[in-house]
Amino acid sequence: MNKSILVIAVGMCLAGCDKKVEEKPVSELTHEEQVGLCSNPAVVKTITDGFKAETVKNLDASPINYYPLINAKQDEPEYKYKDSPFLYTSKFFEDGFGTTERLKVDKITVTGTRSDSINCEATVTLDSDSLYKRNISGPMSYQLVKQGDKYTPKVPEFGIVNLRFSMSDEPTNEQTAWRNGFFENLSAIDNKTKSIPNDSFIPVSQDDLYYIYFSQAPREFSDDELMSFFSGKWNSTTDSFAKEDLKKYELPVIKAKIAKYKDIHNIVFYASSNYGYNNNPDIPDFKTASDEKVFNLNDGALTLLAGESYNFDIKGYKYSGIGCGMVSGRSYSNRGITVSIPRRLNACNIVIPDDKARDISSALSSIHSKQKNVEYFDKYYLHIDKVDGDSNIISTALVREELKIYDPENHQVIIETTIK
Numbered sequence: 001m002n003k004s005i006l007v008i009a010v011g012m013c014l015a016g017c018d019k020k021v022e023e024k025p026v027s028e029l030t031h032e033e034q035v036g037l038c039s040n041p042a043v044v045k046t047i048t049d050g051f052k053a054e055t056v057k058n059l060d061a062s063p064i065n066y067y068p069l070i071n072a073k074q075d076e077p078e079y080k081y082k083d084s085p086f087l088y089t090s091k092f093f094e095d096g097f098g099t100t101e102r103l104k105v106d107k108i109t110v111t112g113t114r115s116d117s118i119n120c121e122a123t124v125t126l127d128s129d130s131l132y133k134r135n136i137s138g139p140m141s142y143q144l145v146k147q148g149d150k151y152t153p154k155v156p157e158f159g160i161v162n163l164r165f166s167m168s169d170e171p172t173n174e175q176t177a178w179r180n181g182f183f184e185n186l187s188a189i190d191n192k193t194k195s196i197p198n199d200s201f202i203p204v205s206q207d208d209l210y211y212i213y214f215s216q217a218p219r220e221f222s223d224d225e226l227m228s229f230f231s232g233k234w235n236s237t238t239d240s241f242a243k244e245d246l247k248k249y250e251l252p253v254i255k256a257k258i259a260k261y262k263d264i265h266n267i268v269f270y271a272s273s274n275y276g277y278n279n280n281p282d283i284p285d286f287k288t289a290s291d292e293k294v295f296n297l298n299d300g301a302l303t304l305l306a307g308e309s310y311n312f313d314i315k316g317y318k319y320s321g322i323g324c325g326m327v328s329g330r331s332y333s334n335r336g337i338t339v340s341i342p343r344r345l346n347a348c349n350i351v352i353p354d355d356k357a358r359d360i361s362s363a364l365s366s367i368h369s370k371q372k373n374v375e376y377f378d379k380y381y382l383h384i385d386k387v388d389g390d391s392n393i394i395s396t397a398l399v400r401e402e403l404k405i406y407d408p409e410n411h412q413v414i415i416e417t418t419i420k
Helices: 002-017 033-040 042-062 077-081 091-098 173-194 208-215 223-230 231-235 239-258 299-307 355-371
Strands: 065-066 085-089 100-115 115-126 134-147 150-154 164-167 267-272 317-318 328-336 337-344 350-351 375-389 394-407 415-418
Touching: 002 164, 033 299, 033 394, 042 100, 042 115, 042 134, 077 164, 085 091, 091 415, 208 223, 208 239, 208 337, 208 375, 223 231, 223 239, 231 239, 231 375, 299 317, 350 394, 350 415
Parallel strands: 337 394
Antiparallel strands: 065 085, 100 115, 115 134, 134 150, 134 164, 267 375, 317 350, 328 337, 375 394, 394 415
């Protein structure tokens, strides 16, 4: 019994008489103790907090823009959204940090020591559910500096821009679920857009598009910018006093008109063939509320239709319109402002009623045999997705079309349909 008591007493003395690891100078630390200090949970928390703060700065300066559905196959429903971007912002990162955006600091080693410091290195990995099939990691070096009876971490500025991005062979389950949700959200938004009735779409002129841009671009325009764009008198004089006089009575009118376009998100314009503005009976009657000419996209996508054969599988004709098949989206620029139609929500088929299919096929074949092509009038219903004040682009989605196709000789209507 005495022997046992002695052993316990010695053990207690050793435990109590040992210096705490943090109190030891660097020279007395074992390698395992150095690694333990570098791996201390408080140190890892300092690294994590610093990474979060620095990444917020990184993403404020330059958000990550990428296309989660870019690799969708043509026969998949996601394919129509392959060009839909996702903007990974500082708010998205910060809101999800610790849940959907997780930081891992591991593989911690000691790379060297000095008399008063330890050089540490760790692998930092960001596991993000929303950056699909992305591996995001990289090495990070930091120091522990001996200050009194403790070691204080000296962590450099280190954020997401310091990590390497690479593609993984397989997504995580969480990334797959996020990507599915991204697709479903886009699809739900588009389905809601497709249900907007025709009377909610407003025919617009070229000038209307300018006012839409200035009312909805997410940036402030100076008074001089507005006067320079909208006032011919302002631009025709170099007299500074005359400019100030013009500004006093023209600028309030300009700003008031711009304000009227703030909530216009559904617009209509048209495209027609060379049938001509004065010849086509549909065009002269197609005016804006202020009796201006509706914007003409001058799209020629339908010029190949007469050479197509009726398709029994789709009960109609393959459509060569905007965003169909090999036909890309359309854009039109004037005075530095671009209207873009990068995507369509409606189908790429012109469906023909069974009781009219034979007659229409015969008529189109006859036109083609004369080496002629159809004339057409196509009314576009568009939803404004975004107005970009940096690139000066009004980006829209094509929701539906009201299409009329005419015989080029007698101008009789051959096909009249809505492509939804």
